[in-house]
Amino acid sequence: GQSLEQPSEVTAVEGAIVQINCTYQTSGFYGLSWYQQHDGGAPTFLSYNALDGLEETGRFSSFLSRSDSYGYLLLQELQMKDSASYFCAVNQGGKLIFGQGTELSVKP
Amino acid sequence: NAGVTQTPKFRILKIGQSMTLQCAQDMNHNYMYWYRQDPGMGLKLIYYSVGAGITDKGEVPNGYNVSRSTTEDFPLRLELAAPSQTSVYFCASSLDRGNTEAFFGQGTRLTVV
Numbered sequence: 361g362q363s364l365e366q367p368s369e370v371t372a373v374e375g376a377i378v379q380i381n382c383t384y385q386t387s388g389f390y391g392l393s394w395y396q397q398h399d400g401g402a403p404t405f406l407s408y409n410a411l412d413g414l415e416e417t418g419r420f421s422s423f424l425s426r427s428d429s430y431g432y433l434l435l436q437e438l439q440m441k442d443s444a445s446y447f448c449a450v451n452q453g454g455k456l457i458f459g460q461g462t463e464l465s466v467k468p
Numbered sequence: 469n470a471g472v473t474q475t476p477k478f479r480i481l482k483i484g485q486s487m488t489l490q491c492a493q494d495m496n497h498n499y500m501y502w503y504r505q506d507p508g509m510g511l512k513l514i515y516y517s518v519g520a521g522i523t524d525k526g527e528v529p530n531g532y533n534v535s536r537s538t539t540e541d542f543p544l545r546l547e548l549a550a551p552s553q554t555s556v557y558f559c560a561s562s563l564d565r566g567n568t569e570a571f572f573g574q575g576t577r578l579t580v581v
Binding site for chain 2: 449451456
């Protein structure tokens with residue numbers, strides 16, 4: 361079996377930094393990825409970590425610690441358009457299992 | 469490239485009816501997935517396929533069937549629709565098991581009444 365845990369909601373102000381955590385319990389772990397979904401839209405890929413450490417893509421960074429079964433998404437210089445749901449997903453050899461998602465609200 | 473195309477975008481079914489949700493991708497991806505997403509919830513994997521002719525169950529397969537006769541197409545069949553199947557359905561694809569940048573279709577919003 362597998363399970364992923366993320367906070368259900370996070371609120372932050374424009375220009376701030378926010379971290380969304382994800383812990384997982386799974387077998388056959390290949391990596392952890394992050395997706396963004398705006399209301400009414402389709403999920404879009406943000407980043408993927410196969411190895412321990414930090415991956416940086418512009419304002420977004422993602423971190424993985426395989427020994428702790430833990431990862432996080434870091435969003436810097438928050439903008440209003442970053443208000444969305446964020447999902448972590450484990451890759452079990454191509455089978456993608458998603459967490460319940462974290463709703464991020466960015467306030468002015 | 470159109471990416472991942474799902475049809476229809478919206479559908480209302482009566483209890484007990486059947487339908488097929490269509491999904492096609494033009495990126496020559498080996499892996500394809502079907503998810504359902506209930507309001508305010510995450511994506512639950514229904515079925516997935518690692519290549520033409522190969523399909524496997526995900527987290528919530530009951531009440532659904534799939535087939536993968538070609539690399540491009542991955543239809544999802546609902547038999548005997550039930551109100552519990554009211555949801556938004558997303559199809560997705562990715563290149564291979566190591567590359568998990570999955571590309572999603574725009575979704576099908578299904579209501580069973």
